[in-house]
Structure formats: C-alpha cells, structure tokens
Amino acid sequence: MRRALLVLALLVLALLFGASAAYAQTLTFPQQTGRVTDDAGILDSATRAALVEKLAGLEARNTDQLFVVTVKSLQGYAIEDYANRMFRQWGIGQRDKNNGVLLLVAPSDRKVRIEVGYGLEGTLTDAITKLIIENAIIPRFKANDFPGGITRGVDNLVGLLLGENSAQNIAAQKSAGESKAIPVMAVFLTIWFLIAGWIFYMMHRRGLGGGGSNYSSGNHSSSSWSSSSSSSSSSSSSSSSGGGGSSGGGGSSGSW
Amino acid sequence: MAFSATFARFIRIPILAAMLGLLLSGCGVNNIPSHEESAKAKWSDVQNQYQRRADLIPNLIETVKGFAAQERTVLEAVTAARANATSIKISPEIINDPEAFKKFQEAQAQLSGALGRLIAVSERYPELKSNQNFLTLQSQLEGTENRIAVARRDYIEAVRVYNTELRTFPGVIWASTLYKSNKPMETFTTATDLSRPPQVRF
Numbered sequence: 001m002r003r004a005l006l007v008l009a010l011l012v013l014a015l016l017f018g019a020s021a022a023y024a025q026t027l028t029f030p031q032q033t034g035r036v037t038d039d040a041g042i043l044d045s046a047t048r049a050a051l052v053e054k055l056a057g058l059e060a061r062n063t064d065q066l067f068v069v070t071v072k073s074l075q076g077y078a079i080e081d082y083a084n085r086m087f088r089q090w091g092i093g094q095r096d097k098n099n100g101v102l103l104l105v106a107p108s109d110r111k112v113r114i115e116v117g118y119g120l121e122g123t124l125t126d127a128i129t130k131l132i133i134e135n136a137i138i139p140r141f142k143a144n145d146f147p148g149g150i151t152r153g154v155d156n157l158v159g160l161l162l163g164e165n166s167a168q169n170i171a172a173q174k175s176a177g178e179s180k181a182i183p184v185m186a187v188f189l190t191i192w193f194l195i196a197g198w199i200f201y202m203m204h205r206r207g208l209g210g211g212g213s214n215y216s217s218g219n220h221s222s223s224s225w226s227s228s229s230s231s232s233s234s235s236s237s238s239s240s241s242g243g244g245g246s247s248g249g250g251g252s253s254g255s256w
Numbered sequence: 257m258a259f260s261a262t263f264a265r266f267i268r269i270p271i272l273a274a275m276l277g278l279l280l281s282g283c284g285v286n287n288i289p290s291h292e293e294s295a296k297a298k299w300s301d302v303q304n305q306y307q308r309r310a311d312l313i314p315n316l317i318e319t320v321k322g323f324a325a326q327e328r329t330v331l332e333a334v335t336a337a338r339a340n341a342t343s344i345k346i347s348p349e350i351i352n353d354p355e356a357f358k359k360f361q362e363a364q365a366q367l368s369g370a371l372g373r374l375i376a377v378s379e380r381y382p383e384l385k386s387n388q389n390f391l392t393l394q395s396q397l398e399g400t401e402n403r404i405a406v407a408r409r410d411y412i413e414a415v416r417v418y419n420t421e422l423r424t425f426p427g428v429i430w431a432s433t434l435y436k437s438n439k440p441m442e443t444f445t446t447a448t449d450l451s452r453p454p455q456v457r458f
Contacts, residue, residue, distance in 0.1 A: 080402045080405065081405070084406055125396075126395045126396050126398065126399030126400075127391075127392045127395045127396060129395075130391075130395035130398075171388075189388060189392075192392070247406075248301075248403055248406050248407065249399070249402040249403040249405065249406035249407075250399060250403065251399065251402075252395055252398065252399060253398075
C-alpha cells in the first residue's frame, strides 16, 4: 500500500516536472485574427481590408494560404526562428500540400521575413523571396511606408503564386532601377530560376513529398509551444485559420 | 443454435487478439520503434540540408574567384573544409556512435566558420557584391543555413522524445525487454550561435 502510494506520488511529480519543463520555454504569439494579424498596429483599416480580400481570393483560387503578421516584439528570438515556430504553431497552408506562406514584419526589431512552406519552395525560391524583400518591401519600409511595403510584397507574392507574375518580372524591376543594359542578365536569371524551380519541385516530389505530412503530424504532437490562441486546431479549413501546413525554414529575411 | 455458438467461438479469437493488440499499443509498446523511426527521418533531413550546402559551395567559390582571386587563403580554407566534411562517410549508425557524431559535427562547424569568413571577405568587393549570380548563391546559402538550423532543431527534439521514452516509464520496461538493442541517440551539442547563418548585408 505504501509502495503504491510512493509510486503514485512519483508519477504525479513526474507529471508536474514534465509540465514545468514544457512551460519553461514558452514563446507566446499574438492572438491570430484571420489572414492578417496586425499586432504591431502599423496597418490602417483600408489597407487591412484590401489585404484580407486579396488573401482570401488567393486561397479561394488555388488553396494557397498567405498570412500577413506584424508583431510588437520577437521576444529575443531570431526572426527566422520566430517565423518558423509561428508558421508551425498556426499550421499555415493545407495539411496535405504544405502550401503556406508567412510574411512576418517586426517593426521594432526592423526585421522582415517571408517564410515559405515545404510545398511552395519550388515557386517561391529563396532567391525570389530575397528579391521581393529587397526590392518591393524594404525601400518602402525605409520611408516608413509600412502599408505600402506590405501591400507591394503581398502583390508580388500573390502574383507569383497565381502564375500571373513571373520571377523574370520581379528580377527585372531591380535591374530597371539600377542600369539599363541588363536584359541578357534577366533572360539568364529566368532560365536559371526555371531550372532551379523545376529541380526543387522534382526534389520535393520525391524526397519530401512523404515527409511533409510527417512533419505536420510531428509538429502537432509536440506540445511545448503554447500559444495565446488555440483557434488553429479548433476550427475547420473553411474559415481563415491555418490548415495544418508546415515549413522547414524556406524563404528569406531582410532588415532595414 | 449450434451454429451461432460455433460462430461466436470463431469470432471471439480475432476480437480477443484485437483487444490484446489495443491494450499493448495503449501502453506504449510501439513507442520506441516509432520514435526511433521519426528521429532517423529527422536525421536524414539534417544530412540532406548539409549535403545541399556542400553542393552549393563549388559554384560559390568559382563566382568569388572571378572577382577576388587574390583571397586565396580564404578560398582554400573553404575548399579544404568542404572536402573534409564530405569525406566523412555517413552511415545511419553515426547517430548511435558518439565519436563519429562528434567528428561529423566538428567538420560541419569548421565548414560553417570557413564559409562565414568567405562571405565576410566578399563584402570588400563591390563588383562581386552586385553580381547577380553571387546574390542568388548568397540567398540560397542563407536559406540553406536556415534550413540546417530548422532540421537540427527538429532532430534534437525527436532525439529528446526518443531518449526520454527509453528512460521513462512505461518505455523503460519495453526498452529492457523487447528492444534491448535500442541505444540512446547522439544529438548536437554546439551552441546554436555557431550554427547561425552568416549575417550578410546587401
């Protein structure tokens, strides 16, 4: 009897320790408010509404989920780390396709990141997300035009995801700004991007295709990251919450 | 009547077997193998990402050479570190072998350091910095370093779960009976600062 009690006490202790270990490294994310979460308060309501409409339209057309999030603070984390954890916690993108994208802006840290889900790494390569950040977003952020920079970045991303804009165009925007005689380079870059994209796509289909769902399920079973919102798991895919997608750190970051 | 009795007896066996199966899986008999497989999968992802980085390097070196051939020591350090890192024969057993794992980790850390110096040096060459090919390679390198960081984090977490299962109740019962050959896995020890992507300014 005493022994049983001792075992029971030990079990309770173990549970308590487990719980405290899980709470020790808690990173809290802002309350998710649909596809646009403006925790830092840098978007006016008109821009916000326009963004929400664009993002909902994108998801309606090809199920790709693009979330825009601004945060007050990165809580001491590197933006790459923060973005990846947030992406997985919220499960951006459809579970079976991992087709989510997160545009994260931290104005107080002067950092921005585009985090790309596994399934879109072929379309939104590291190089093209870097170009979007450097050409479309950062120049406007430098002029304190946050709504403009975010809108332009989202437009570029949505254009690429819907196949209405090409990597060539986005690369050319920079070339046009810097010098005139670059068409050869633009052609070269396009071919390069196409090949790289195709290779990534093929690699993805073979290597990571099965891994994708594996990652997202593994991600759900880990309970050490608690969030102030628990909406991601409770509501179904028809609403504007994440569909369970995952990311492995694809994309690019920048600072201004 | 007799028919239904025989039928009941026949159907009872699979039901009992199924219930026994449920009971066993309920108390975690499958946990050790499934955690092990999950950790192995995460490990192969870590290796993939390191491989991807190694594959980027020859191109990067060629591009830098075109503009800054005089930086021979830095370029040679990267080439040597890459050769060293890729020469380590990687077998699945490496995650159970502390010595081999340490060697692998050190070789990759050395390559990270050499690459960081190469990127820092290239800051001094404006023509190189504005070269499109270099910019593309640089963003890919950054992305790969970041993927390595994520893959390492996932692996560390998977190993933690697996090793914990081996040493805690009820897993410890299965570990000492059914899965005696399962050993704890090695994990990364270097400070995460070392694995941060080299910071690059455009």
